[in-house]
């Protein structure tokens with residue numbers, strides 16, 4: 001009996017979820033009742049959904065008990081087809097925020113902390129009002145950059161500021177105040193709009209308080225906040241990395257503003273010094289936690305460098321990477337030299353690549369990063385390229401069919417069937433590999449298209465027949481041989 005009870009308890013605990021499950025029958029009503037609710041549209045088989053599930057669960061529990069409370073829900077699109085098609089769901093997972101029943105896309109991060117942070121910003125007022133000196137002190141001691149509007153009367157500027165806050169609430173934290181005592185505390189005047197950097201990012205190398213001067217218009221404000229919010233050297237996390245401008249010089253070390261602000265700023269100040277010197281150049285700086293960004297450190301070939309010193313890499317808009325080979329020096333000289341060399345075009349971008357195979361006689365051409373441009377981006381051939389991982393099961397089951405396809409097309413001089421191990425070679429932009437295998441069709445005009453068709457030989461043949469720039473050119477004989485087989 002005892003055993004049975006504790007078993008029942010365990011099952012009960014395991015089943016208790018704070019994520020609401022919605023169906024075609026109750027979706028509209030439930031969503032319309034909420035001021036705000038986050039909905040995940042998913043499919044049970046989808047890998048990214050499975051990865052999101054524990055994070056989503058954690059966020060749901062936290063947000064259920066936060067103030068204001070924000071519900072999280074999910075809809076299984078393999079069962080609730082009407083709802084999913086009504087909201088145009090075409091990929092999984094799709095997340096949408098519903099405000100009084102009105103849907104908008106969720107553009108936030110997918111970690112529990114990220115979801116919590118994003119939804120709290122969505123649920124709270126677009127701009128917080130600081131009514132007292134205590135209010136503003138509390139806000140200023142937080143971890144966020146603040147954009148503060150000071151208005152002692154209901155001016156047009158105030159309306160414009162609040163409107164702007166509404167449109168940028170995803171990205172920044174807004175505060176407004178009309179209290180003279182608060183203005184005195186801030187050292188501001190009526191009509192001022194001021195950015196305050198969070199305490200942990202303040203330094204002697206730049207102002208921590210930046211005043212907007214210009215006409216209060218959404219466009220101007222947006223430009224002002226964008227240009228000043230990152231400062232000389234921002235703190236980049238997996239949740240906000242997309243806000244950083246490029247070319248970006250990232251310094252990776254044990255950045256930790258929760259437990260070790262002093263140690264973190266010891267290194268950051270050395271970087272700030274260099275950043276300040278180079279502040280009129282087209283390069284931006286950030287610090288990031290080496291472990292949280294271990295994939296980037298790895299992608300730059302920096303994993304083996306000593307963990308006692310920061311490691312550095314520059315990334316560009318085109319996706320090129322420039323790792324710093326020299327050791328970081330405490331005087332910042334090595335960093336300065338490296339960035340200057342980059343700016344002077346003296347450094348070659350880093351490519352992770354296997355060596356070009358010496359002989360490549362198989363039907364499927366083996367591509368590596370070093371010959372990718374020459375073969376895949378050739379203007380003389382149409383190329384079907386498979387990005388695979390050696391450990392991936394779906395890739396293994398595709399292999400014999402892919403060989404057969406390549407064999408069939410081997411007589412066609414205009415078409416190349418190719419594959420690349422995307423774990424050992426860099427995938428160049430604009431190709432995006434999120435899962436394995438990923439296939440792209442790269443016609444002679446070099447406008448790649450993701451191949452999303454079936455994975456049987458016939459499916460490929462039909463597709464290629466339709467897409468081939470010069471049609472299929474398989475000599476009769478080759479065709480006949482095949483038929484006889």
Ligand SMILES: *[C@@H]1O[C@H](CO)[C@@H](O)[C@H](O)[C@H]1NC(C)=O
Nearest residue numbers: 143230234235236237240243
């Ligand atoms: C990114 O997030 C970190 C941690 O919350 C914060 O310290 C930093 O200021 C944020 N950076 C930007 C640009 O939002």
